[in-house]
Amino acid sequence: MAVLSRRVRPDDWKPVGVDALEANALKVVRSADNRSVIAGPGAGKTELLAQRAAYLLQTGTAPPPGRILAISFKRDAATNLAARVRQRCHRIHAGRFDSMTFDAFAKGLIDRFGQALPELWRPTPDYEIMFPNDRDYRDFLQQQLGAPPTSVGIYADIQAITVKAFERRHLVGLPLPLEGWPNPTPCQWAADRYWQTSLRSGKTSGLSFPMIGRLVELLLRVNPMARDALRLTYSHLFMDEFQDTTQIQYDLVRTIFLGTDTVITAVGDNKQQIMRWAMAMDDPFTAFDADFAAKRTPLYNNYRSSPELVRIQHVLAQALDARAVAPVSKTVGTIAGDSCAIWDFSTPEVEADRLAAFVAAEMKTQKLGPRDFVLLVRQKAVDYAAVLEPAFAAAGIPLRNEAGTVGTVMLQELLAEEASELVVAILHLAMTKRAGRYWTDCQEALAALRGVAPDEEAAQTKLARELDAYVIKLSAAHPNPPKTKAIAQSIVDDILAFIGRERLIAVHPAYGQGSWLEKVLDAVAVHLLVSSADGIDWSSALDAYEGIHAIPLMTIHKSKGLEYHSVIFVGLDDGAWWSFSNDQVEATAGFFVAFTRAKQRVVFTYCARRGSRTKIATLYELLSKAGVQSVRVA
Ligand SMILES: Nc1ncnc2c1ncn2[C@@H]1O[C@H](COP(=O)(O)OP(=O)(O)OP(=O)(O)O)[C@@H](O)[C@H]1O
Structure with a gap:
């Protein structure tokens, strides 16, 4: 596609690399005010951000030396957006587009300015990143901490703090007090002890990403020079997958950009909110609209999936949001037969052989590559890989567990x-x-x-x-x-x-x-x-x-933002969805994310050996309501 290095008049600017944008998308691309865009899967939200970057850079609406900051939640989403902008813009323009994850943004700031934090909150320059889990918090609360001073409370107060509440409510739940907690409650005392132990007990501090987010917020709150530098640098801010924003991230954005000239565009889909376990806010869009006077703009098209898949998607969408509007598919269906089915197998080994044979045949007859397919699982990809990998290898298709580790x-x-x-x-x-x-x-x-x-x-x-x-x-x-x-x-x-x-x-x-x-x-x-x-x-x-010639295997969480010709979801059973009843909304949102990665076909597989299908009967009912059939394969 041709990319422009000269400046274009705003009225003459045309979308780059796509035939057209829907009317609302074009309005957001050209907007000069804060906008929130809530739209379904495949609506072109990420594409809208890439087009808006092209518009702002090519028309000089974001003039140099100002820059555009785009924040995503996942590393590959950030790289994907940067790549889309590089494809659409001359490198002189794309060089002023910074696309990174929230964690990288916060970490970059603590690395640059962290030593300006007041001593009480200052980490060592060579701090290590930690990924504490529930067990670590439990150990800290129950083994290491001991009893608080009598002025604070008693041992039983500390024992009463639940592990879940400790991190999300007490440790990083609220902005940090500059001078520490003057008259701490038992929970605040425990949080303070955790902070001080992490910052100072070893030769180097150990910090989790949520802790870094809180430290950066404090840093920018009390350090106007650093804050102003960011405000001046970034004339525009984009936030992708905004439904997954945590309170920590939101507070950081508010501290930096509230009341400034930086124009913010936040895009996302509440129906795809699957990060509540990782402290995502309940409804970040409403908070954003209220705080930043953002204008909400919906999108109605679906550029990814065939009309038949969009029809089924809408049945699932309504289970998550009764007011969901049916999107219009802008893609042509290309496969013969059912776009979606549930395939029943007698054993996981038979299932693996049949799936490998199916993919191999489809690759041949439909002229597809291994990367047109994805094998999705809910969790524990390693366990599924152990059975699937040999079967795919025997069919001549290497399988690659994208969630596997290399070294560390x-x-x-x-x-x-x-x-x-x-x-x-x-x-x-x-x-x-x-x-x-x-x-x-x-x-x-x-x-x-x-x-x-x-x-x-x-x-x-x-x-x-x-x-x-x-x-x-x-x-x-x-x-x-x-x-x-x-x-x-x-x-x-x-x-x-x-x-x-x-x-x-x-x-x-x-x-x-x-x-x-x-x-x-x-x-x-x-x-x-x-x-x-x-x-x-x-x-x-x-x-x-x-991994160019390998079929990817990944969890639903890893598949966010990605798309494939055919999605094969392995294991639609109670075993994989064991926690379904604990948070039915989030689990259904996960199911929705998995389904909506497909352009043309979704296959669900079931094998009784892995579990029954009573706990997740609701998911089966939804598929049945959409007319999806179960087929006994082998
Ligand atoms: N205006 C358009 N014209 C043609 N194709 C488009 C348009 N907008 C987006 N697409 C294509 O549609 C697909 C989905 O777009 P995109 O990834 O931006 O959607 P999304 O709303 O971010 O999806 P999700 O929320 O499901 O991750 C991509 O392949 C993209 O290139």
């Missing part, structure tokens, strides 16, 4: 890490034929790392020569993919030395903190070695690294 890093996260992307791009350029696309990627990434602007021609040419010389040397040194961990490690180290460790850290501050860069680089080497097995050539090894 989750595979899905590793692939979105800048360090991993850079190493792979340089390897493609050095080791494979027809690597033109990687040339541009490498040149742009290196220019960004070295601070070379796109219009500095002499510096760009020098960089191109250096890159050229380096890839020739690298390919001569390693004609074949690595056969040992030591060689894999030495390739990664060599590339890092060329890129410049310090430069990488300067541009991506997360790598300068703790041992994260080492963990990522180790995972890159391990994954490179695993992908190079069987003496294959570089091109196949790099394809295996990126």
Whole structure:
């Protein structure tokens, strides 16, 4: 698609890369006020943000040196949005679009300004990121804490604090008091002890992401210079998947941007709210509309799914929101036969064989690739992978558990890490034929790392020569993919030395903190070695690294924001949905998210050996109401 580097008059601007936007989407793209966009799956919410970025940058409505900040919840959602903007905008424009996760945004701020926090709340500069779980909180409350001072309360008061309430209500539930809690209640005393232990008990502080969010909010509340710097930097703020915003994140946005000229666009879908367990607010849109005087704008189209799937989706949507409006599918149905069915199997092994055969046949007859399919499960993907993987391998389709870990890093996260992307791009350029696309990627990434602007021609040419010389040397040194961990490690180290460790850290501050860069680089080497097995050539090894020829297996949570031709949901049974009755709304929302990832087909599988279907009878009733049939397959 053609991208513009010159400025366009707002009246002449046209959507880039799509034929048209629906009327309301276009209004939001061109809006100069705060907007909340609540719309169903596939309505083009993320696309709307990409188009709005193009509009603001190409028309000069967001003039330089101002920048646009886009905050997403998941790493791959942030990378996906950045990629859509890069496709639609000239790199001079796309360079002013910062797309990151909430956690990365908060962490970047604490890394830059954290030492300006008052001593009581100041972490050590080399703090570690912690992921405490219920057991850790229970240990702290019941084993480590002991009795409070008599002025605060008695031991029984501490014992009465539930683990769930401790984190979400007391530890990070409210903005932090600058001077600490003057007359603490037993709960506040316990929270204070946890904070002080985390900040100061070891050589380095240990902080969870919610704690970092609270510290940043405090930092910006009491440090007007840092706050003003952000307000001046960002003329526009986008928030994707806003339904999953936590109170911590919302308070942070409010502290930075409330009452400023920064124009905010928040998009999301309440029916896809599946993060309440992770402290998502009950109704962030209503709070946002009230605080920021945001104008709510609905969207009515569905650009992802076929008319038949949109019809079934609407039955599910109404179970979550009785007032849901039926969306209009803008996609043509392309498959013969049922768009959705429940397939019953006698055993998980038979199920795996039949699914593998089905996918292999569909790939052949419909000319689909393995990445047009996804195997979704509710949780414990590893257990399902153990049965599914051999069956798919036997059918010639590698299966990849995206939630699996490489070293200490989750595979899905590793692939979105800048360090991993850079190493792979340089390897493609050095080791494979027809690597033109990687040339541009490498040149742009290196220019960004070295601070070379796109219009500095002499510096760009020098960089191109250096890159050229380096890839020739690298390919001569390693004609074949690595056969040992030591060689894999030495390739990664060599590339890092060329890129410049310090430069990488300067541009991506997360790598300068703790041992994260080492963990990522180790995972890159391990994954490179695993992908190079069987003496294959570089091109196949790099394809295996990126999983290009593998069918992905993932949980519903990991599938948010993604889309596939066919979704195969394995295990629609009480076993997988054991907690259904605890939070029926959130579980149904999860079911809705899974269903709505499909463009053309959804298959649910059931196998009695994994559980019955009485606890989740409501889900079966919904499917039946939508006319979905159960079929006994084998
Ligand atoms: N105006 C449009 N014209 C054509 N295709 C579009 C348009 N808007 C979005 N799409 C396509 O429709 C699909 C869904 O869009 P997008 O991912 O932006 O939806 P979403 O509302 O963010 O979905 P979800 O909430 O389910 O993640 C994508 O493949 C996107 O490229």
